[in-house]
Amino acid sequence: MTDPTIAPSPSKPRPTKDRLIFAAANLFSERGYHGVGLAEILSQAQAPKGSLYHHFPNGKPDLALASATWASDQMLLLIAASFEPADSFTEGATTLCHKLAKLFDYTGKWSGCPVSSTLFEGPDNAPFQRHAAHLFEGWISEVKYHGQRLGFTEEDAATTAQSFYMLLQGGWQLARVRRDSDVIRALPALLKLGDTC
C-alpha cells in the first residue's frame, strides 16, 4: 500500500516523520503492535535512533496511532476511488475488492488489516480501542454514503455498509490465512442486496 498522496521528489525527499509512519504501518500490519520493535521500524525508515521521540513524544503508542490513522486514510481513499465512478453499489464493491486483491497479489505480503493489527493489541487498551472504533466507523460511513448516493435508503445503506465491512474484514483474514486473494474477489457476490441496486 504505497502512498499516492505524498509525492516524493528529488529536491524534497519524504521527511523523516512520514518515513516513520510508513514503515510502522507496514510492519505493524504484518506482525502486530507488539511483534515489531522500534529498532526495526527505525532501521527500515532509515531514521536516526533519537529522532522518534521528537516527532512522537509519547513514543511507540503515538507512532502506532499515527500509522493506523494514515493507513485508514489510505483505505478511505481506496473506497472513494472505487465507488465514485461506479453506477451501482455492486459495481463499486466489486472494484474495491479487486483493487484490494491485486494489492495482495502484487506485494505478496499478506499483511493483516493495518488498523486492527496495530491497535487491537496495544498496551493501553482504552485509547487504542476507541481510536480503532473511530477509524472503522469512518470506513463504514464512507461506504454507507456511497450506498445512499447510489439509491439505497438510509437504513438499507447502513445495513449493507456494515455487512460489507464485516465480510471485508472476515474475507481479508481468510484470504490471509489461505494466501488466496480470490476469497476477496468473491465477496461482492455474498452481499444480500435489495433488487434496486
Next chain:
Amino acid sequence: MTDPTIAPSPSKPRPTKDRLIFAAANLFSERGYHGVGLAEILSQAQAPKGSLYHHFPNGKPDLALASATWASDQMLLLIAASFEPADSFTEGATTLCHKLAKLFDYTGKWSGCPVSSTLFEGPDNAPFQRHAAHLFEGWISEVKYHGQRLGFTEEDAATTAQSFYMLLQGGWQLARVRRDSDVIRALPALLKLGDTC
C-alpha cells in the same frame, strides 16, 4: 470460554499442562501472541517457571499452537452444540451467534478470536499460518457438514459455510471494537440463504 471437557474434581486437580494451555489461550486471545509474556502465563496458570519447557519443549511457539488448537476445539464443540438440535440452518446459526454473544456479555472481556490472535503474529510465520489455516478450515467444514445435513446441496453448503465464517470473524471484530454483542446477534439475518432453508 471455560472448558466443559475437562471437569475439575476435588480428587484430581487439573494438571499443570492443561492450566498452561487454558491460561495461554485466554491471554493470547486478549492481547495477542507477542503481547503476553511467559511470566504472566506462568503466574496465571500457577505453574513454576521451568515446567513450561517440560510440557512444551519448543517453548512459547509450542504453547501457542497447543492453546490455539484447544480453543479451536472449544469452538467446534460450540458449533456442534448449536447446530445439532436445530431444524434449519438459520436456527443453528442463530443459536451459535446468541451463545457467542452471551459469552461476551458474561465474561465482559471482549477477547479476539483465539486462533487469529494467537497465530497470526507468531514469530515463525509459516507453521503458524498453516496451523491457523488448518483450524479455520475445520470450523468451516463443520458448519458445512451441518448445512448439508439440513438440506443444502454441497455447493450451497460450502458457500454458506464460508460466508458465515467470514461474517462471524468480521462481526466478532466489529463487536469487539464497539463493545457491543448485538453485532453478533444480528449476523444470521445478513446471510444470503436460498429459499429452502
Next chain:
Amino acid sequence: MTDPTIAPSPSKPRPTKDRLIFAAANLFSERGYHGVGLAEILSQAQAPKGSLYHHFPNGKPDLALASATWASDQMLLLIAASFEPADSFTEGATTLCHKLAKLFDYTGKWSGCPVSSTLFEGPDNAPFQRHAAHLFEGWISEVKYHGQRLGFTEEDAATTAQSFYMLLQGGWQLARVRRDSDVIRALPALLKLGDTC
C-alpha cells in the same frame, strides 16, 4: 579416541556408565566443562535423563572427574604403546607424536587436551585442579619411566619428560588453532636431547 579396552559385543552392550563417560570425555574435550550441558551428554550417550545421578551421585563434577580420568588412562596407554617397542627415546617420542597426529587427521575434530578442557574450568576449583595435576604428573612420570629404561639418568629423564610434556601440550594447542597436525609431528625434533639417546 575410541576405547580399545572395552570391547563392545552384541550380547553385552557397553553399559550406560561407560557410554556417559565416553560421551562426556569427547564433548568436554571439544568445548570445555561449561560449554557442554548435561542434556547433550545424555542424548549423545543415549542414556535416560535420570540415570546420571545413579552412576555419578555428585552430578556433573563427578562425571567430569571420571571422564578426565578415563581420557588420561587412554593417553597413558598410548604413551606405553609408543615407547615400549622403541629402541630410543627419540623413536618412542616420534611414534607417539605420529599416532596423536593421525588421530587428529582421522577424527577431523581438533579437540583439546581432554584433561585440561575438562578440569581447568570446572566450578569447584581446588579438587579439579588437584586432580588435573595428579593426572598430568602421571603422564610425565610414564614418559620419565621410559626415558630411564632407554638409558637416561634419572635427572635427564625427568627434565626430558617434563620438557616433552610441555611441548606436547603447547603443540597440541597450536595444532588445534592452526588445524595442522604436522605441528605435532615436528615436536620430537625440538627436544634438546643428550648425545646418548
Next chain:
Amino acid sequence: MTDPTIAPSPSKPRPTKDRLIFAAANLFSERGYHGVGLAEILSQAQAPKGSLYHHFPNGKPDLALASATWASDQMLLLIAASFEPADSFTEGATTLCHKLAKLFDYTGKWSGCPVSSTLFEGPDNAPFQRHAAHLFEGWISEVKYHGQRLGFTEEDAATTAQSFYMLLQGGWQLARVRRDSDVIRALPALLKLGDTC
C-alpha cells in the same frame, strides 16, 4: 595483568567499554568463556546491564573477541619490553619468562592464557578459532622478529620462535596446574639453540 597503556586519571575515568574489556579479559582467563556469566562481568566492571550491547552489539562473542585482542596486545607489549633491551635471544626469553612468572606470583591468580581460555571454547567455533590463530601468529612473529634482529637466520628464528611459543603455552599450563611459577622460569634452558645466540 594490568593495563599500562591506559593511564587512569582523576579528570577522565576509564570509560565503560574499557572497564568491560578489562573485566572480561580477567574473568575469561580464569574460568573460560562459558564459565563466566555476563552478570559477573558487568558487576566487576561496574557497568549497567544494558550498556554491554551498546558497546558490543553482538553481545558476549563480541566482548570475548575484544577482550582476547586486548589481552594479546598486552602480551605483545610484554614480549617487546623483554626482547628489545636484550643482547641475545636467551636473555630476552629469560626476561620474558621471569616477568611472566612474577605476574603469577604477584597476582596469585594462576589464570590461563587469556586468548585460549577465551576463544577455544566459544560458541561460534570458526570465527573464534580464526581469531585465536591470528593472535597467536602475532606472538610468534613478534618473537621471530627479535630472533632475527639478534642474529638468527630467518629459518632458525622461525623454528625457535615457534618452539618457544609452544614451550610457553605448555609451561604456562603446567605452572598453572602445579601452582608453581618456577616451571616458567625454567623454560629458556629447554630451548634448543644454535651456538651463536
Next chain:
DNA sequence: AATGAATGAGTCTTCATTCAT
C-alpha cells in the same frame, strides 16, 4: 537399579525510553 516429570535459579539478549550534547 533406574527413570522421567518437575523445578527455579540462572543464561543471554532485546525492549522502549531518557539523557546530555
Next chain:
DNA sequence: CATGAATGAAGACTCATTCAT
C-alpha cells in the same frame, strides 16, 4: 531541531538438580 550513547526492566530460554515412582 536533532542525535546517539546510556539504561534497567523484561524478554524467552537452558541449566543442573531433586524427587516420587
